[in-house]
Amino acid sequence: MKNVLQRSFYDRDTHDAAKNLLGKVLVRRYGKQLVSGRISEVEAYVGEDDLACHASKGRTARTDIMFGKAGHAYIYLIYGMYHCFNVVTEQEHFPAAVLIRSVEPLDGVSVMQQRRGTHQLNNLTTGPGKLCRALSITKKLNGVDVTESNEIYIVDDGFVVHPNHIATSKRIGVEYARHCTEYPWRYYLKNSNYLSRT
DNA sequence: ACGCTGATGAAG
DNA sequence: TTCATCAGCGTT
Numbered sequence: 142m143k144n145v146l147q148r149s150f151y152d153r154d155t156h157d158a159a160k161n162l163l164g165k166v167l168v169r170r171y172g173k174q175l176v177s178g179r180i181s182e183v184e185a186y187v188g189e190d191d192l193a194c195h196a197s198k199g200r201t202a203r204t205d206i207m208f209g210k211a212g213h214a215y216i217y218l219i220y221g222m223y224h225c226f227n228v229v230t231e232q233e234h235f236p237a238a239v240l241i242r243s244v245e246p247l248d249g250v251s252v253m254q255q256r257r258g259t260h261q262l263n264n265l266t267t268g269p270g271k272l273c274r275a276l277s278i279t280k281k282l283n284g285v286d287v288t289e290s291n292e293i294y295i296v297d298d299g300f301v302v303h304p305n306h307i308a309t310s311k312r313i314g315v316e317y318a319r320h321c322t323e324y325p326w327r328y329y330l331k332n333s334n335y336l337s338r339t
Numbered sequence: 340a341c342g343c344t345g346a347t348g349a350a351g
Numbered sequence: 352t353t354c355a356t357c358a359g360c361g362t363t
Contacts, residue, residue, distance in 0.1 A: 195358080198347090202347090203347065217347090217358085218347095219345095219357065220344060220359055221345035221346070223359050225359085271359085271360075313358075313359090315358060338360095
């Protein structure tokens, strides 16, 4: 594997890491299969004061990973049926992560189509639950170090994202988070055809 | 607009 | 031990 993002990429301000994850390639290997997608939409979840962040409940069995070292996968089950994939950011003991919300399919499209039960490219991986199903990401990978793993990692393949092409908005699905719902902590590629529905 | 689905954390 | 809630999705 080439140009795998290392811990220093994640061990910094979550918003910087989030914006810089746009355009990078999320790779998932299992057995002989390799599937991947270019990240087009992310959200930042930052600290115990962020009421949308799971860590606002404190350090629990579930959120423990987020308090740990940057570069580890934080994966949870939502609504009983879907997984969400995050990468932990910032210094140890400060809970924060970037949620990967959407990617553009690259390698292994036919496998993803099979797993998702659709052929439409712009519906394969355009949502946090959809991309986890397409890439076969489950809680088995929770806590995995994505800077060391052969099963899941993120690569810089040289794709250039111009700062003008990054847009921001409120985060999706966090209406319960009082004043924190308004934070413009969703980042996406403005001209992408691979975004989750708003 | 709604139902699916089960882990999670808070309440008792 | 129960209960309400939930960083989503597909169908209506």
